[in-house]
Amino acid sequence: MSFTYDETIDGPLPTVDRAELAAALRARAPALEILTDREDLRPFECDGLAAYRTVPLLVALPSTIEEVRAVLMEATARGVPVVARGAGTGLSGGAMPLEKGILLVMAKFNRILDIDADAGTARVQPGVRNLAISQAAAPHGLYYAPDPSSQIACSIGGNVAENAGGVHCLKYGLTVHNILKVDVLTIDGELVTLGSEALDSPGFDLLALFTGSEGMLGVVVEVTVKLLPKPQSVKVLMASFDDVERAGGAVAKIIGAGVIPGGLEMMDNLAIRAAEDFIHADYPVDAEAILLCELDGARDDVEEEAELVGALLREAGASDLRVARDEAERQRFWAGRKNAFPAVGRISPDYYCMDGTIPRRELPRVLKGIAALSEHYGLKVANVFHAGDGNMHPLILFDANQPGEMDRAEALGGRILELCVEVGGSITGEHGVGREKINQMCVQFKRDEIEYFHAVKAAFDPSGLLNPGKNIPTLHRCAEFGAMHVHRGGLPFPELERF
Amino acid sequence: MSFTYDETIDGPLPTVDRAELAAALRARAPALEILTDREDLRPFECDGLAAYRTVPLLVALPSTIEEVRAVLMEATARGVPVVARGAGTGLSGGAMPLEKGILLVMAKFNRILDIDADAGTARVQPGVRNLAISQAAAPHGLYYAPDPSSQIACSIGGNVAENAGGVHCLKYGLTVHNILKVDVLTIDGELVTLGSEALDSPGFDLLALFTGSEGMLGVVVEVTVKLLPKPQSVKVLMASFDDVERAGGAVAKIIGAGVIPGGLEMMDNLAIRAAEDFIHADYPVDAEAILLCELDGARDDVEEEAELVGALLREAGASDLRVARDEAERQRFWAGRKNAFPAVGRISPDYYCMDGTIPRRELPRVLKGIAALSEHYGLKVANVFHAGDGNMHPLILFDANQPGEMDRAEALGGRILELCVEVGGSITGEHGVGREKINQMCVQFKRDEIEYFHAVKAAFDPSGLLNPGKNIPTLHRCAEFGAMHVHRGGLPFPELERF
Structure with a gap:
C-alpha cells in the first residue's frame, strides 16, 4: 500500500x-x-x-x-x-x-429526541442516519436538506464532523447552514453547547468552527437541525452536449440568469456510459457531457423556471434536451447520477474519487487540465460533479494489481487537487481532508495559516488526543512533503513554490 | 453616567x-x-x-x-x-x-476593487459602505443582501466584525452567509486569508469564527462578498391586529406554511404611533400591532404567495389587511419601520435599544414578560422587531435628566435580555455584545464556555491587545456581576443561579 x-x-x-x-x-x-x-x-x-x-x-x-x-x-x-x-x-x-x-x-446514539414542526427543527442523537431524519419529518411535510450520496447510511454526527454536502447544497447549503445547535463533549469531558435555537449566538461562532472540524475539537453528542418544507413541485431537465466546455458554459448561463436550481450536475462521456450500462437511465451514450438540472418550489414558479432554463440550455448549445415526464423518469435520471461511482467501479478494477472545488468560471480550464494530466499519467478519468457549486468529483480509474498504477493514481489525484488550488479553489468540497488529503493541505495553506489551525486545535484539545494525524498537517509534515504553497493561484502550474 | x-x-x-x-x-x-x-x-x-x-x-x-x-x-x-x-x-x-x-x-479603505458579475461576487476594502456595494452592483442586476438599518453609513468591515443582519436576513442570512473570503491582519502583522471563492474551505472554518468576533481576532483589510440577482418582483402586505399575541401567532402561521418572506416585521402600538407621527406612513394608529410582510421573487410566485399570506393573516385574526399598491406606497410602509428608532427618539428624551433573539414560538410569552417588566420598572417600552427570525428590538423610553431613570432603564434592559436567554434565546441578534452586553454574556454562557472563548482569543491574540473589554467577559467580571448563569432556560425567572 x-x-x-x-x-x-x-x-x-x-x-x-x-x-x-x-x-x-x-x-x-x-x-x-x-x-x-x-x-x-x-x-x-x-x-x-x-x-x-x-x-x-x-x-x-x-x-x-x-x-x-x-x-x-x-x-x-x-x-x-x-x-x-x-x-x-x-x-x-x-x-x-x-x-x-x-x-x-457512536452507533448507539440513534434516537430522534424531538421534532418541533412549528419551529421547523429536529433534535437528534449523532448516530441517527441522515435519511431517517427526513423520514421522521415527512408526516409534517418537512425534510432535512443536505443529502450526501451516502444518505441512507451516513449519520448526522458524521455529517457535522465533515460538514457534508450533497446534490442539493447548491440551493440549500452545507451541513453548517442547516444546523442550529450542537452539544459536544470536549476531551476534558466537559459538556458544551454550541449555537442556539435563536437566529444568532453571541461570542465567537464556535458552532461553525466545530462543523467540519473532523473530530479534532470534541465529540458530538446531540444535534439540533433545521427542517424545511417539502417543495410543492420538482422538475428535472437533462441536456446533452457535444462538448464538455459548452456544458460548463451552460452552467454559468443558468446561474448568471439568477436561477438557483435544487441541483445542477454534470457527467462526462466516460461517466455517462458507465452509468447507462449499470442503471439503464436512458442517458445519451454518445453525448460528450450531460447536465441534469433540478428545479423545485411552487408549481407555477417551477414551470416558469423550467422554460427559462430550457431556453438557456439551447442557447448554450445543447444538442438535445429532455424533461422528465413523470416521477419515475425523474428518479431514473437521478439514479444514473447517484450510482455513477459504483458504475465506474464496474468498468475499472479500482477507482480513486477526488473532491476538489473551484470557482465556477474555471470549469472549462480545469476540465482541460484534468484531460492533459490524465494523458500524462496514462490513466482514465471520469468526471462527475456538482457543477452548480463547482464541486468536482474526478474518478481516477486504475488497477491496483498493475505495478505502479496505484502510485500513479495517487500522484495524478494530488496534481488535480493542486490544479484546483491554483485556480482559486480548494482541495475538498464535501468529503473533508481526513488522512487522504493531509499533504494537499500544505499546498492549500501558508505556514502562518496552518499555525493558526494548530492554535485553535490547542484551545480545545491541548494534548492533541482527538483524531491526531487528520485534517491539519504538522509543519514538519509539510516540510517533508516538500511543497508549501501555491496558495490561490498566481504560480505557474505545475511548478510549486518550495517550502 | x-x-x-x-x-x-x-x-x-x-x-x-x-x-x-x-x-x-x-x-x-x-x-x-x-x-x-x-x-x-x-x-x-x-x-x-x-x-x-x-x-x-x-x-x-x-x-x-x-x-x-x-x-x-x-x-x-x-x-x-x-x-x-x-x-x-x-x-x-x-x-x-x-x-x-x-x-x-479604517475609513480610508474605501475602494471597490472588483465586481465579477458572472461569479456573483464583489471584492471590496473594509471601509466601503454597505449600500455602496449594492449601488455598484446594480448595473449588473445584482445586490448585496444584508441590509442593517444603518446601511447608508455602515461599512462592510464593521458588518463583518459584528456579523450584521437587517430586515432581509430572515430569507438571505446574516453577514456570515453572504461573504466568501476575508483578508485579515493579525496582531503580529501577518496577512491571513480566511475562506475562499470556492464552496467550502478545508481545515477549520476560520471565516465563520472571525465573522462577528468584534475586532478581537484581527483587523479586516479586504472582503469578498456574494452578490445576489435582484428579485423580479416585490410586494408588501400590512396587517393590523387588535392584540399583540395574535400578531405573534400570525408569524408562526406564515413560517409554518413554508413561506420565507423577504422581511417579516412587527411593531406594537407605541412604535406605530411614534412612526406615524414622524413619517406619515399611513399606519393604523389604533392597532395594537402591525405586521409588515415583504415577498420577493419571480412575479407569479410572489402573486401566489401574497394570496396565501393574505389568507393566513386573516385566519390569524388580522382586523385589517392592505397590500402596497405601488412602489411609492411600499417605500412608505418601510420608511415607517426603518425610522422607528428616531421616531421613538422624538417622543422620549432618551431611549435604549435592546437586541435580544428568541425562538419564534416564545414571542407571545416574551411580549407578556416585557409588558410586566415595563410596568415593574415604571418605564415605557416600544416593541419593534424582526418577527420572522425572533430578533426583538425593545426600545426602553427614559429621561436621563430624571434622577434614577437611566439606572432603571439599564436594569430593565438587562432583565429583558435575561428573559430572552431563559426562553432559549440569546442576548444579541445583530448588534453584537460590545461593551454594552458584556455582563449579560455571564448570563448566557457557562464558565466552561467562556473559557473556550478565551482560549480561542488567545490562539490569535495571546497578549489580548485587540479590543480588550468587549464581547467576551473575564471570569472575574462574571463573578463580580454575581450571576452565572441561567443558560437556556429551566431556571425560574427572575431568580438567577449565583456564580
Whole structure:
C-alpha cells in the first residue's frame, strides 16, 4: 500500500495494553460495550476510504453521554488518542482508526429526541442516519436538506464532523447552514453547547468552527437541525452536449440568469456510459457531457423556471434536451447520477474519487487540465460533479494489481487537487481532508495559516488526543512533503513554490 | 453616567506618551495619518451607543495594508491595545475607544476593487459602505443582501466584525452567509486569508469564527462578498391586529406554511404611533400591532404567495389587511419601520435599544414578560422587531435628566435580555455584545464556555491587545456581576443561579 500513511502519527504514542485499558474503561462505565477481539475489531479498520486500513487498539460503543465522558476521561488520563466514528461512510479517511488509539463508535446514539414542526427543527442523537431524519419529518411535510450520496447510511454526527454536502447544497447549503445547535463533549469531558435555537449566538461562532472540524475539537453528542418544507413541485431537465466546455458554459448561463436550481450536475462521456450500462437511465451514450438540472418550489414558479432554463440550455448549445415526464423518469435520471461511482467501479478494477472545488468560471480550464494530466499519467478519468457549486468529483480509474498504477493514481489525484488550488479553489468540497488529503493541505495553506489551525486545535484539545494525524498537517509534515504553497493561484502550474 | 463602564479594562494598561507613540508610528509609516489633538479625537469618542464615551489615546487612519501592519507592530512592541473602527454606527459599543489605546479607523479603505458579475461576487476594502456595494452592483442586476438599518453609513468591515443582519436576513442570512473570503491582519502583522471563492474551505472554518468576533481576532483589510440577482418582483402586505399575541401567532402561521418572506416585521402600538407621527406612513394608529410582510421573487410566485399570506393573516385574526399598491406606497410602509428608532427618539428624551433573539414560538410569552417588566420598572417600552427570525428590538423610553431613570432603564434592559436567554434565546441578534452586553454574556454562557472563548482569543491574540473589554467577559467580571448563569432556560425567572 503506497498511499502515504504516516507512521509517525501512531509511532511515538505510548504502547497501551489492550486488556488493561478495557478493564479501566469497565471500571469507569460498567455497562459500556467494548470490543477487543481482533475478529470484532476488523470491521472497523477503515471508513469509506478503504485504501487506508488499521485495526484499532479497542472499540468503545457508548450509549450514554456518561459513557462517552468515561472514555474521554480515561483516554486523557493515559494519553491515549481517540478517533470518533459515525457510520464510517466518509471518503477521506477521517474515521480511520489508530493502532494505538480508541475508536469511539457512536452507533448507539440513534434516537430522534424531538421534532418541533412549528419551529421547523429536529433534535437528534449523532448516530441517527441522515435519511431517517427526513423520514421522521415527512408526516409534517418537512425534510432535512443536505443529502450526501451516502444518505441512507451516513449519520448526522458524521455529517457535522465533515460538514457534508450533497446534490442539493447548491440551493440549500452545507451541513453548517442547516444546523442550529450542537452539544459536544470536549476531551476534558466537559459538556458544551454550541449555537442556539435563536437566529444568532453571541461570542465567537464556535458552532461553525466545530462543523467540519473532523473530530479534532470534541465529540458530538446531540444535534439540533433545521427542517424545511417539502417543495410543492420538482422538475428535472437533462441536456446533452457535444462538448464538455459548452456544458460548463451552460452552467454559468443558468446561474448568471439568477436561477438557483435544487441541483445542477454534470457527467462526462466516460461517466455517462458507465452509468447507462449499470442503471439503464436512458442517458445519451454518445453525448460528450450531460447536465441534469433540478428545479423545485411552487408549481407555477417551477414551470416558469423550467422554460427559462430550457431556453438557456439551447442557447448554450445543447444538442438535445429532455424533461422528465413523470416521477419515475425523474428518479431514473437521478439514479444514473447517484450510482455513477459504483458504475465506474464496474468498468475499472479500482477507482480513486477526488473532491476538489473551484470557482465556477474555471470549469472549462480545469476540465482541460484534468484531460492533459490524465494523458500524462496514462490513466482514465471520469468526471462527475456538482457543477452548480463547482464541486468536482474526478474518478481516477486504475488497477491496483498493475505495478505502479496505484502510485500513479495517487500522484495524478494530488496534481488535480493542486490544479484546483491554483485556480482559486480548494482541495475538498464535501468529503473533508481526513488522512487522504493531509499533504494537499500544505499546498492549500501558508505556514502562518496552518499555525493558526494548530492554535485553535490547542484551545480545545491541548494534548492533541482527538483524531491526531487528520485534517491539519504538522509543519514538519509539510516540510517533508516538500511543497508549501501555491496558495490561490498566481504560480505557474505545475511548478510549486518550495517550502 | 451609570452604564457599567469597566475602568479595570483600561486601568492596568501601561501609560503611554501620546506624542512619543505618534512619533514612533511616523517612523514606521511616514505617510500614515495620525490624530492626536483633543479637538480631532473628540468625534471618535463613541460609536452608535453614545452612552459610552472615551477619548482615545490616538487615532490612526491608515490607507494601506502596510500602514495597518505598522500600527499593529508598534502596538505589539509597546503593549498598547488597538480598537478597530469602521463607520462607527455599531449599537453595542464595540468600537468604543480606550483611553490608553489606539483607535484604528479604517475609513480610508474605501475602494471597490472588483465586481465579477458572472461569479456573483464583489471584492471590496473594509471601509466601503454597505449600500455602496449594492449601488455598484446594480448595473449588473445584482445586490448585496444584508441590509442593517444603518446601511447608508455602515461599512462592510464593521458588518463583518459584528456579523450584521437587517430586515432581509430572515430569507438571505446574516453577514456570515453572504461573504466568501476575508483578508485579515493579525496582531503580529501577518496577512491571513480566511475562506475562499470556492464552496467550502478545508481545515477549520476560520471565516465563520472571525465573522462577528468584534475586532478581537484581527483587523479586516479586504472582503469578498456574494452578490445576489435582484428579485423580479416585490410586494408588501400590512396587517393590523387588535392584540399583540395574535400578531405573534400570525408569524408562526406564515413560517409554518413554508413561506420565507423577504422581511417579516412587527411593531406594537407605541412604535406605530411614534412612526406615524414622524413619517406619515399611513399606519393604523389604533392597532395594537402591525405586521409588515415583504415577498420577493419571480412575479407569479410572489402573486401566489401574497394570496396565501393574505389568507393566513386573516385566519390569524388580522382586523385589517392592505397590500402596497405601488412602489411609492411600499417605500412608505418601510420608511415607517426603518425610522422607528428616531421616531421613538422624538417622543422620549432618551431611549435604549435592546437586541435580544428568541425562538419564534416564545414571542407571545416574551411580549407578556416585557409588558410586566415595563410596568415593574415604571418605564415605557416600544416593541419593534424582526418577527420572522425572533430578533426583538425593545426600545426602553427614559429621561436621563430624571434622577434614577437611566439606572432603571439599564436594569430593565438587562432583565429583558435575561428573559430572552431563559426562553432559549440569546442576548444579541445583530448588534453584537460590545461593551454594552458584556455582563449579560455571564448570563448566557457557562464558565466552561467562556473559557473556550478565551482560549480561542488567545490562539490569535495571546497578549489580548485587540479590543480588550468587549464581547467576551473575564471570569472575574462574571463573578463580580454575581450571576452565572441561567443558560437556556429551566431556571425560574427572575431568580438567577449565583456564580
